[in-house]
Amino acid sequence: MSAVSATRPIVVVGTGGFGREVAGLVRDINFATPQSWELLGMIDDGAPDTSLLTALDLRYLGSRDTARNHVPADVHYIVAIGDGTIRRRLDAELSEWGWRPATLVHPSALIGSDVHLGVGSVVGAGSILTTNIRFGVGAQINIACTIGHDVTAGEYVTLSPAVSLSGGVSAGNGSTVYTRAAVNPQVSIGAGATVGAGAVVTRDVPAGITVVGVPARPI
Ligand SMILES: CC(C)(COP(=O)(O)OP(=O)(O)OC[C@H]1O[C@@H](n2cnc3c(N)ncnc32)[C@H](O)[C@@H]1OP(=O)(O)O)[C@@H](O)C(=O)NCCC(=O)NCCS
Incomplete structure (x- = not known):
C-alpha cells in the first residue's frame, strides 16, 4: 500500500528578493514531488511592490495580522528574511499562533x-x-x-x-x-x-x- 501524503498549505513571510526566490523554491519542490505544498501566498508587514508578486503569479495576503484571518490555523510558514535576528523574532511570534515552521x-x-x-x-x-x-x-x-x-x-x-x-x-x-x-x-x-x-x-x-x-x- 502506498503512503498517502496530503498537500500542506504554506505561506512565505517576506516579499523581498529572497522571499520571492523562496516562493520559486516551493514551486520547484512541487515540480519534483507534486503536491508537496499548497503555496497560499506571501505575507509582509511593510508595503511590498505587488507588481513584482503579480509578475510571478504570487498572491499577496497582507500583513501577518490580516493574513491570520485567511489561512488555516496550523498553516506552515517559512520566514524568508536575511536578518537572523528578525527571523528569530518572527518565528517566536508565528509559532505562538500555532503556525508551523517548514524546512525547505x-x-x-x-x-x-x-x-x-x-x-x-x-x-x-x-x-x-x-x-x-x-x-x-x-x-x-x-x-x-x-x-x-x-x-x-x-x-x-x-x-x-x-x-x-x-x-x-x-x-x-x-x-x-x-x-x-x-x-x-x-x-x-x-x-x-x-x-x-x-x-x-x-x-x-x-x-x-x-x-x-x-x-x-x-x-
Ligand atoms: C561586510 C559588510 C556587511 C560591511 O558593511 P558596512 O559595515 O556597511 O561597511 P562599509 O560599507 O561602511 O565599509 C567599511 C569599509 O570596509 C570595506 N569593505 C566593505 N565590505 C567589504 C568587502 N566585502 N570586502 C572588502 N572590503 C569591504 C569598505 O570599502 C570600507 O573601506 P574604507 O573604510 O577603506 O572605505 C558589507 O560590505 C558586505 O560585504 N556586504 C555584502 C552583502 C551581501 O553579500 N549580500 C548578499 C545578500 S543575499
Whole structure:
C-alpha cells in the first residue's frame, strides 16, 4: 500500500528578493514531488511592490495580522528574511499562533549522510552539504553554497550565495557569511559575527565582529 501524503498549505513571510526566490523554491519542490505544498501566498508587514508578486503569479495576503484571518490555523510558514535576528523574532511570534515552521530543501541540493537541519531552515538550489553536518533552527543556506564535513552551526545562521564553509568550521548563533566568502577548515565564526562578501577567513572571528578582505580582517 502506498503512503498517502496530503498537500500542506504554506505561506512565505517576506516579499523581498529572497522571499520571492523562496516562493520559486516551493514551486520547484512541487515540480519534483507534486503536491508537496499548497503555496497560499506571501505575507509582509511593510508595503511590498505587488507588481513584482503579480509578475510571478504570487498572491499577496497582507500583513501577518490580516493574513491570520485567511489561512488555516496550523498553516506552515517559512520566514524568508536575511536578518537572523528578525527571523528569530518572527518565528517566536508565528509559532505562538500555532503556525508551523517548514524546512525547505531545493531538489537540486545535494544533502549527504548525517546532515541535520533545524526546523525552519532553507537550502537553496545547487548547494552541497557533505557529511556529519549540524545546523540549528532557522538556517538560511542560499544558492550554490558548499558546506564541508563536520560543520556545526548554531541557530539562525545566514549564508549568502556561493559561501563555502570548509570542514570543521563552526558558525555561532546569528552569524552571517555574505556572498562568495570562504571560511578555512576548523575556523570558528563567533555568535552574531559578520563575514563580508568575498572574504577568505583564515582565523577565528570573535562574536559580534565584522571581518572583510583576503585574508579577512576586522573593520
Ligand atoms: C561586510 C559588510 C556587511 C560591511 O558593511 P558596512 O559595515 O556597511 O561597511 P562599509 O560599507 O561602511 O565599509 C567599511 C569599509 O570596509 C570595506 N569593505 C566593505 N565590505 C567589504 C568587502 N566585502 N570586502 C572588502 N572590503 C569591504 C569598505 O570599502 C570600507 O573601506 P574604507 O573604510 O577603506 O572605505 C558589507 O560590505 C558586505 O560585504 N556586504 C555584502 C552583502 C551581501 O553579500 N549580500 C548578499 C545578500 S543575499
